[in-house]
Amino acid sequence: MKIGLFIPCYIDAFYPGAGIATLELLEKLGQDVDYPLNQTCCGQPMANSGCNSDAAGAEDLFVKNFAQYDVIVMPSGSCAHHVRDNFDAIPQSEAVTHVRQNTYELVEFLHDVLKVDAFPWAEFPHRVGLHNSCGTLRSLRTASMSELGEPFFSKPMDLLQKVKGISFAKPSRPDECCGFGGTFSVTEEAVSARMGLDKVTDHYNAGAEYIVSADTSCMMHQEGCAKRAAVPVRFIHIAEILNGARS
């Protein structure tokens, strides 16, 4: 199985550590991973703004870069959601369909495809609050949703529980959106920032030292809110913990 690794723009530019951890983790798990150098973006920002036709260039390039791989893996729930569920600015060729059907967010890839049962190198002696982004929660369905009353399950939690020394903080509104929402974060700045502050405060009050998530975009926003309001909570991508980061 040949894996194409997609690293979203904000991870590439601001949080390369999450990308490096993703790559190293997949390598530790014995996977054959390629990072196509000409990759840019999945098209989500344009599509979510309604400007779907402007996403065509990005989508076209995405397919060119990744059609040759058996699976495409990315450490981002919202990008995986876009590719899988909304990627329709370009004609749906065989290559496009192949890419859309074989795109995985990292957690679901580890949990569902590789079925990883141990991360012997991983130890994280901290109390963490898990943030499920709305993309992973309600679109990729990597965890049970409180609104549906379904039996509890959580793929990211299943993975994190295999990490030595880790413990979990339980926020009071675990499924509440953090308010990032892409361009929403600037066009609706006031509401977005307040949602972010409420989110990090909820985690902090529950005793979280770290907020961990499979989505860096949510964390970029939450970290900005936490820093401004001096809420002493730190942020880490789930790939970094699973790859063996200690702090």
Add this chain to the structure above:
Amino acid sequence: MNSREMILARLRSNRPDPDVYLLPDIAILGDQDRSRARFETSLAGMGGAVLERQGEETLAAAVARRFPDAKIICSAVPDYEGTLHIEDVTSPQQAAETDVMVVRAPFGIAETGSVFLSEAQLNHLNSAAHLAQHLVVILSEQNITANMHTAYTERQEFHTAHYGVLMSGPSATADIQGVLIRGAQGVRSLSVWWE
């Protein structure tokens, strides 16, 4: 073309394919328990109460005990006197003077603690059930239906009454800063008397 024709024509041309969307069978779901105990729990949840019989007391005695200050007690049932009978009430304005109204419900619903009243029980003065300050509803354990599904499928009253209200506890509001207040615009209390 009048509005009726215009609306119907537009609906006909705009609607999704009727053959694709089938009507499901009638649903009879949920807990089928039609016990008095379930009814009472539900009634209490909606803010209603049971007017408990103390010893061998009559309904008249129980009403007098529960509402000692009531001056006008309006009866809508033949087997209880009150201070006046609903047939002697001629207007809503007169009905508004009522302290306690006593009425018999043809059935209740265990799931919700609801009682059903229609013009047949209110001598066609439907407002009387809402203008009185307090309501006492006589109900027989035999006439409890399990839930909303069984109520709508079993009870013919929904097909015959011009006015049929399911009352579930007294009137209530939480429109002022979320504080629950029992006794908003309609009756301040609703009590069930078992017969």
Add this chain to the structure above:
Amino acid sequence: MKVKPVNHAKAAEVFLQDEPHLKFHDERLWDMRQKRDQQMHILPEWQELRARASEIKEHTLAHLPEYLEQFEANAKKNGIHVHWAADAGEHNRIAGEILEKHRAKSLIKSKSMVTEECDMRGYLEPRGITVTETDLGERIQQLDNQMPSHVVVPAVHKLIPDVAKVFAENYQTDPNERDPHALAEAQREAARPVILSADAGMTGGNFLVAETGTFVVCTNEGNADLSSTVTGLHIATLGIERIIPRMADLGVFVRLLSRSALGSPITQYTTHFRGPQKGGEMHVILVDNGRSQRLGMDDFWTSLKCIRCGACMNTCPVYRRSGGLSYGAVYSGPIGSILDPTFNERKYSTLPFASTMNGSCTNVCPVKINIHEQLYKWRRVLAEHHEIPFVKRELMRMAGRIMGKPVLYRAAINSTNAALGNLPRVALYNWMNPWGKNRELPPAAKQSFHSWYKENRLKKEKA
């Protein structure tokens, strides 16, 4: 003159500045969501109820003309006058004519979103008809000259002192009254004489039943039953999408409605009107006002399934932190944001963007409307119709260009001007500027992932 789009963001910013109101609003609506969840957990058949409700509604919408005709025939048989209103203006004219015929000068009414939609009070009052809202929350809003901020709890954005102030101005109560029971009692005392002396009554309605010609009104305060039974004249206004085929279908909907709305198993009053009272007169106005057009919109017709429970508002993290009035429309929150653009695309063009599209609304919807997916689709429609701001449009065009070309993309990541093309850098920064108002910028990374990869993987391979 072109209509200006509603500025939700700005109104929300103002709402957020008042901490006590914000805190209460968020917690009160979240509590309603929690109570809804409790009801869901009690009923193992909850998801089946939702599925059936959705199926019944979709079937009914696909057979709307037949069911409306069936309703009309049965209602007429029972002595109800049935009217059809193509739009808001016609609705108001019909209501006005009925009142005029009866020389009615005083109308008492219970809450109806359709009459809000038609701005009926604004039509009747200049014609000498006093309209009194009898629902407590709606009355508070009427006295305060505001629209309802929520479809179920119209004054949920107000605190006790706000109500005390409104009542002091109108009912001469103590402006410092802080006991909500006393305030509610003041409304009861003020409303009773108005109710007893009114010439006509009006209600909205939650359901029309085709099989029997019945309409159903679900309320908690008892004011709809008073409004409909005290006077001899009852006018009911309902949207044409409110219809369901069979009496037995009510079981599904009544079980879902109040549980979804308030987390109570049923409303205190569930009233079935099948014909006029003895000696009285009953009218039903069936209102289209854009609904038949909406039925023809492939992506949006299922919004007509809505039963107006407000669950999507209660769960919406944006609504809870911006308040219903910030939407500047009769219908607010998630459902409002997909309904309102069908009334006025330009005016409400901002509302589908007043959402993070998190999807919680879709999950709580008792009739399974895919609200967040419709928000997404509305954004597309609005962009195609040029109803999004120019700068945003241009930025997306620019972003699309950059993302399609690896060279430009690399230049942008490395923060060089080469990528920006014709759009001045200042436009981008001005647009991005709000980020930093209440948030820190992300930390600068020493090296991009791309460059790290080239150094640490490609070089090694070559070596």
